Amino acid sequence: MKTVSSLLNEEWYERYKRISKLNIRSSIYDVTNKCNLRCKGCFFFSSGEHKAAKEQDDINKWKEFIDKEVQRGVNLAILIGGEPTLFMDRVEAFYDRLPTYCATNGQIKVDRERFPDMMVGISLWGDPEVEKKLRGKDTFAISSKNYEGDDYTYYLFTISPRQLGGIEPIVKRIEDHGLKVHMQLLSNDEGVDGFSWTEDQLRQAREEMDEMLIKYPKTVISSHYYHEVLTTQTMLGRKFGWKECPSVSINWDNREPQPKRLIRFIRWASDLETTHRCCTSQTRDCSTCMDGAAHMSWVMVNKRAHMQTTKDLQNWITVYEMFAKLYRFIPW
Ligand code: SF4
Ligand code: SF4
Numbered sequence: 001m002k003t004v005s006s007l008l009n010e011e012w013y014e015r016y017k018r019i020s021k022l023n024i025r026s027s028i029y030d031v032t033n034k035c036n037l038r039c040k041g042c043f044f045f046s047s048g049e050h051k052a053a054k055e056q057d058d059i060n061k062w063k064e065f066i067d068k069e070v071q072r073g074v075n076l077a078i079l080i081g082g083e084p085t086l087f088m089d090r091v092e093a094f095y096d097r098l099p100t101y102c103a104t105n106g107q108i109k110v111d112r113e114r115f116p117d118m119m120v121g122i123s124l125w126g127d128p129e130v131e132k133k134l135r136g137k138d139t140f141a142i143s144s145k146n147y148e149g150d151d152y153t154y155y156l157f158t159i160s161p162r163q164l165g166g167i168e169p170i171v172k173r174i175e176d177h178g179l180k181v182h183m184q185l186l187s188n189d190e191g192v193d194g195f196s197w198t199e200d201q202l203r204q205a206r207e208e209m210d211e212m213l214i215k216y217p218k219t220v221i222s223s224h225y226y227h228e229v230l231t232t233q234t235m236l237g238r239k240f241g242w243k244e245c246p247s248v249s250i251n252w253d254n255r256e257p258q259p260k261r262l263i264r265f266i267r268w269a270s271d272l273e274t275t276h277r278c279c280t281s282q283t284r285d286c287s288t289c290m291d292g293a294a295h296m297s298w299v300m301v302n303k304r305a306h307m308q309t310t311k312d313l314q315n316w317i318t319v320y321e322m323f324a325k326l327y328r329f330i331p332w
Pocket of ligand 2: 241242245246247248277278279280281284285286287289290291294
């Protein structure tokens with residue numbers, strides 16, 4: 001059997017060692033069912049997940065629940081919603097107890113005196129025109145003012161087919177505001193006209209994402225291999241989908257045989273009892289799922305499959321490094 005050290009030279013082995021010590025057990029939490037926006041294509045609202053459970057509003061229940069999650073072995077809380085920053089006391093209950101990442105639309109500023117090093121990921125769906133069409137407003141105008149130069153914030157830029165040919169000005173704007181960016185692709189859960197992908201468009205998206213990573217290496221947090229896997233939904237000749245997805249809540253996972261998966265992963269609804277099927281839309285057809293985090297995790301949990309060649313293992317390392325950077329487990 002091939003070993004890691006036999007496949008890597010000294011430089012790559014050092015890179016491998018830096019990430020191999022990380023032992024991350026994440027879960028996802030709907031902090032609230034409410035949001036201050038209503039974006040077309042939002043998986044949370046389009047799949048009715050905002051109605052799946054009645055929100056728990058007793059903060060002490062949240063604290064007890066989070067303590068149990070820590071005992072369950074979770075060491076990274078990923079907060080989503082709705083919009084988590086509408087309930088800062090809930091966000092704080094997580095932040096006080098474990099490393100926390102807060103996904104937000106950036107319209108409300110996280111107070112850095114209260115949350116000095118909490119990771120913040122701001123959703124961005126395109127240029128002002130696309131944002132107005134899909135989200136009802138140019139969110140960047142506000143979020144970029146709120147977070148200018150913030151060392152613990154990056155934009156999670158969801159690229160749609162309409163954005164092709166125009167990705168660079170957005171990356172440049174983000175760089176000009178002293179922030180980082182990570183890219184993923186729109187899944188168009190609400191079938192908005194003109195926002196579904198063709199194969200040619202996916203190829204173009206990959207080319208543009210690759211180009212951005214080369215031109216803006218200090219701003220773009222990504223990996224060429226991630227671009228390849230995401231835009232082809234293929235890894236080592238295997239097709240992404242339900243049978244392969246690593247981001248299925250453990251109590252929903254009845255797959256036989258079990259694929260490699262995120263250990264003990266659960267996505268909790270805001271009543272702290274109900275769980276959702278996976279990290280994204282409960283009603284999405286898995287064969288068309290473009291979820292960036294699920295594809296990233298898919299690569300990460302499949303290390304052994306990447307131990308056939310040096311190139312495969314190097315590719316795996318670049319995706320793991322991307323993940324570790326996104327959550328600041330290693331420096332940007
Ligand atoms: S800001 Fe996020 S949670 Fe709110 S509607 Fe838009 S995508 Fe959904
Ligand atoms: S919708 Fe996507 S993330 Fe959810 S189970 Fe299907 S493939 Fe996985």
